[in-house]
Amino acid sequence: MKITKDLYQSSLALLTDFYQLTMAYAYWKSGKSEQEAVFNLFFRKNPFQGGYTIAAGLDYIIDYCRNFSFDKADLDYLAEMKNADGSSTFEKGFIDYLQNLKFSCDIDAVEEGTVVFPNIPIIRVKGPLIQCQLLETPLLNIVNFQTLIATKASRITEAAKGDPVLEFGLRRAQGIDGALAASRASYIGGCSATSNVMAGKLFGIPVSGTHAHSWIMSFDTELQAFHAYAEAFPDKCIFLVDTYDTVNGIKNAIEVGKVLREKGKEMLGIRIDSGDLAYYSSIAREMLDEAGFPDAKVVASNDLDEQIITSLKIQEAQINTWGVGTKLVTAYDQPALGAVYKLAAVKHEDGRWEPKVKVSQQSIKINIPGLHDVVRFSKNGKALADMIFLIDLDLNKRSYTIIDPNDPTRRKKIDTNSLEKENLLKPIFENGSKIYNRPDIHQIKENTKRNLQLFDKAHKRLVNPHIYPVGLEESLYKMRTDLVLKMKDYDTQ
Numbered sequence: 065m066k067i068t069k070d071l072y073q074s075s076l077a078l079l080t081d082f083y084q085l086t087m088a089y090a091y092w093k094s095g096k097s098e099q100e101a102v103f104n105l106f107f108r109k110n111p112f113q114g115g116y117t118i119a120a121g122l123d124y125i126i127d128y129c130r131n132f133s134f135d136k137a138d139l140d141y142l143a144e145m146k147n148a149d150g151s152s153t154f155e156k157g158f159i160d161y162l163q164n165l166k167f168s169c170d171i172d173a174v175e176e177g178t179v180v181f182p183n184i185p186i187i188r189v190k191g192p193l194i195q196c197q198l199l200e201t202p203l204l205n206i207v208n209f210q211t212l213i214a215t216k217a218s219r220i221t222e223a224a225k226g227d228p229v230l231e232f233g234l235r236r237a238q239g240i241d242g243a244l245a246a247s248r249a250s251y252i253g254g255c256s257a258t259s260n261v262m263a264g265k266l267f268g269i270p271v272s273g274t275h276a277h278s279w280i281m282s283f284d285t286e287l288q289a290f291h292a293y294a295e296a297f298p299d300k301c302i303f304l305v306d307t308y309d310t311v312n313g314i315k316n317a318i319e320v321g322k323v324l325r326e327k328g329k330e331m332l333g334i335r336i337d338s339g340d341l342a343y344y345s346s347i348a349r350e351m352l353d354e355a356g357f358p359d360a361k362v363v364a365s366n367d368l369d370e371q372i373i374t375s376l377k378i379q380e381a382q383i384n385t386w387g388v389g390t391k392l393v394t395a396y397d398q399p400a401l402g403a404v405y406k407l408a409a410v411k412h413e414d415g416r417w418e419p420k421v422k423v424s425q426q427s428i429k430i431n432i433p434g435l436h437d438v439v440r441f442s443k444n445g446k447a448l449a450d451m452i453f454l455i456d457l458d459l460n461k462r463s464y465t466i467i468d469p470n471d472p473t474r475r476k477k478i479d480t481n482s483l484e485k486e487n488l489l490k491p492i493f494e495n496g497s498k499i500y501n502r503p504d505i506h507q508i509k510e511n512t513k514r515n516l517q518l519f520d521k522a523h524k525r526l527v528n529p530h531i532y533p534v535g536l537e538e539s540l541y542k543m544r545t546d547l548v549l550k551m552k553d554y555d556t557q
């Protein structure tokens with residue numbers, strides 16, 4: 065897979081916030097750069113007021129980490145940076161350090177297409193403090209967007225109830241890179257194809273498309289335009305019928321469909337892009353059926369999203385394929401996921417790991433300290449609960465209690481007898497070497513499908529979904545509470 069490195073023809077090491085570099089410099093100056101640390105990447109709320117989230121972006125992260133290095137142009141740029149008094153921002157020794165920096169972290173992550181929830185560590189980075197720190201911004205940039213779009217695509221395709229959804233967003237997406245990443249994430253989340261040809265080439269996503277109103281308008285009549293299109297693409301005819309008058313457009317499509325049939329070809333369908341889509345799709349279905357085209361599909365587009373698709377389904381709109389652009393690739397109703405990357409522990413010279421916590425007035429903002437993992441309990445193929453736990457916990461106990469990190473009154477006892485359990489974090493890098501076999505994009509899409517089947521439909525509904533239980537195992541909960549209280553004491557002394 066080729067990502068932005070090809071697009072920008074440069075290393076991506078400077079694709080970071082300046083403060084990561086100032087901290088990196090200060091870690092180096094104070095002799096802390098090689099101290100071992102653990103950071104976790106997680107989010108605090110499912111997007112779109114939904115009940116679940118689809119993880120995406122790991123493949124980009126693998127590329128990012130494998131290519132992590134400062135090239136000569138990066139180093140020259142940093143070496144030339146000046147303070148207000150004209151002195152160099154970064155000492156020469158630090159520039160040399162960056163030149164020799166080799167990615168050497170351990171990374172564990174949930175696989176793309178995994179259904180995830182708030183507080184679960186999606187990515188855990190363990191390694192020299194300076195490297196963990198430098199990865200914060202790019203990891204968040206990649207995961208926040210692709211996870212958001214994969215989730216949006218999942219909601220839209222769930223609303224379409226098995227009908228194909230085509231992603232048409234390129235023209236309205238957030239720039240070139242946003243468009244490419246959105247096409248990729250949309251496919252992972254459930255879309256069947258993209259109109260974005262470069263995404264097709266780069267990622268191996270199926271590309272598909274119909275034609276625009278301009279094609280019709282370039283002829284004297286709509287009928288001439290359909291005939292000419294049928295000549296050019298006898299096997300791929302989906303006629304856009306709403307340029308002048310939708311009912312007349314359907315009639316014209318049928319007329320050309322009959323000519324195609326005489327030549328042994330079948331019209332694939334029609335597309336409606338305006339007006340009352342329930343009304344016109346039903347008329348189209350009736351007319352196509354009556355004319356002997358029961359297999360011709362009705363494609364609909366025009367500012368669709370999961371809510372409109374749901375409404376059209378309730379209205380029994382006769383739509384078989386959904387073309388969705390703007391509201392999918394821009395995550396229109398929630399433009400960012402808000403995942404964060406927090407220090408969870410540092411290792412001391414004596415080998416002891418010290419858990420770290422950020423105290424906040426808002427309990428939702430207090431991170432989960434320590435080296436932890438997450439396990440998903442399920443029974444007969446149905447997920448029951450996720451437990452976040454300290455890595456030295458005995459995982460063979462008969463029962464556990466999990467506690468909602470934001471509300472200690474929400475607890476759940478898990479009797480592990482006859483439950484299946486899966487550790488969600490998979491090893492990706494060990495000491496900087498990739499040990500993970502990357503699935504291809506189609507396998508990732510299948511993983512999404514398989515994951516969604518694990519969850520009850522109550523968690524997937526669009527409005528007021530049932531909250532899936534995710535909690536801290538008791539001893540982790542206690543450690544976190546004690547640590548928060550201790551840090552508050554420090555603060556007030």
Ligand SMILES: Nc1ncnc2c1ncn2[C@@H]1O[C@H](COP(=O)(O)OP(=O)(O)OP(=O)(O)O)[C@@H](O)[C@H]1O
Pocket residue numbers: 337338339340341342343365366367368372375376379
């Ligand atoms: N039966 C329906 N129920 C609910 N929403 C619908 C229905 N039919 C169309 N829509 C949605 O209503 C909105 C209509 O938007 P708008 O008024 O801009 O379109 P239009 O005037 O029909 O077409 P355009 O301006 O693109 O030529 C779109 O988001 C469309 O998907």
Ligand SMILES: O=P(O)(O)OC[C@H]1O[C@H](OP(=O)(O)OP(=O)(O)O)[C@H](O)[C@@H]1O
Pocket residue numbers: 232233235236276337365366367368387388389390391
């Ligand atoms: O509506 P979206 O979900 O973004 O789907 C993509 C839209 O792009 C095209 O429209 P076009 O660029 O011609 O604009 P218009 O139809 O909105 O005028 C197409 O006909 C869809 O309506």
Ligand SMILES: O=C(O)c1cccnc1
Pocket residue numbers: 232233259272273274275276365387389
């Ligand atoms: O192929 C289509 O019909 C298409 C592609 C992009 C945007 N709107 C429609």
